[in-house]
Amino acid sequence: MTVALRLSEITHRHGAGDRASLDGVSLEVAPGETVALLGSSGAGKTTLLALIDGRLHGWRGTANVLGRALLPDRIQPGSERAEVGFIFQEFALVDRATVRQNVLNGRLGRTNTLRAFFGQFSAADMVAAERAMADTGIADLASRRADSLSGGQRQRVAIARCLAQEPRLILADEPVSNLDPTRASDILGLITGAAQARGATVLFSSHQPDLARRFASRILGMRNGCIKFDSPADRLDANMIEDLYREELADPRTALRLVV
Ligand SMILES: Nc1ncnc2c1ncn2[C@@H]1O[C@H](COP(=O)(O)OP(=O)(O)OP(=O)(O)O)[C@@H](O)[C@H]1O
Numbered sequence: 162m163t164v165a166l167r168l169s170e171i172t173h174r175h176g177a178g179d180r181a182s183l184d185g186v187s188l189e190v191a192p193g194e195t196v197a198l199l200g201s202s203g204a205g206k207t208t209l210l211a212l213i214d215g216r217l218h219g220w221r222g223t224a225n226v227l228g229r230a231l232l233p234d235r236i237q238p239g240s241e242r243a244e245v246g247f248i249f250q251e252f253a254l255v256d257r258a259t260v261r262q263n264v265l266n267g268r269l270g271r272t273n274t275l276r277a278f279f280g281q282f283s284a285a286d287m288v289a290a291e292r293a294m295a296d297t298g299i300a301d302l303a304s305r306r307a308d309s310l311s312g313g314q315r316q317r318v319a320i321a322r323c324l325a326q327e328p329r330l331i332l333a334d335e336p337v338s339n340l341d342p343t344r345a346s347d348i349l350g351l352i353t354g355a356a357q358a359r360g361a362t363v364l365f366s367s368h369q370p371d372l373a374r375r376f377a378s379r380i381l382g383m384r385n386g387c388i389k390f391d392s393p394a395d396r397l398d399a400n401m402i403e404d405l406y407r408e409e410l411a412d413p414r415t416a417l418r419l420v421v
Pocket residue numbers: 175176179181182200201202203204205206207208209
């Protein structure tokens with residue numbers, strides 16, 4: 162496959178009278194690329210990730226994800242999304258289930274539904290789950306209940322669940338926005354490193370240009386539903402950031418966070 166995803170002239174409004182949340186977005190991402198999405202609040206990052214995840218409807222344009230065309234008038238069923246993994250900021254774990262059961266939930270789109278319902282996962286499912294737990298450093302927590310874990314451990318479980326799915330495309334919406342700097346770079350390193358080891362493509366959104374530059378090879382700058390720049394990470398400069406976050410930089414309460 163020559164591209165992991167190809168979007169052409171995508172336009173979308175959340176409500177009839179709203180301004181466009183996506184305004185003529187065209188984008189190609191090659192398999193194995195790690196791409197960061199930057200942009201101020203309301204720029205359209207979450208909407209773009211939801212589109213690529215097959216959860217947005219009522220858009221115009223054409224979209225192809227992992228060789229499959231998305232249809233603008235329906236939400237894509239989970240069975241067609243088995244190869245796309247999404248890491249949610251709020252983790253969405255099953256609290257009363259163990260870590261291993263939570264991670265195995267990542268296999269649901271790939272396994273017989275009835276068997277999975279009775280907890281009968283295949284040997285391949287178990288291998289993928291154990292590898293994901295080992296890679297995220299939670300193998301020793303496998304039998305613990307999710308609600309007995311710390312916030313950081315829960316986050317690792319959510320990442321392991323995504324990796325167990327063996328996605329070819331990993332989407333993450335601000336996966337490290339609430340974390341201190343050390344933990345933020347640990348977690349982004351984990352996601353991008355595990356994806357690279359598996360040859361998976363990654364698209365993550367962030368408000369932190371420094372982290373985007375460290376962990377992505379390519380950076381997209383969004384503003385008002387448009388892609389304003391598309392740059393190799395090592396060419397990101399202060400002018401590009403200034404253009405993206407004009408309003409925030411004018412406000413001393415938020416300006417410091419954005420220094421590149
Ligand atoms: N459910 C919704 N209903 C109506 N408008 C929405 C909805 N979700 C998003 N929007 C609007 O769509 C535009 C893009 O929003 P989006 O959530 O994609 O931005 P974002 O870049 O993810 O912002 P943030 O950094 O704050 O998460 C904004 O103008 C927003 O107000």
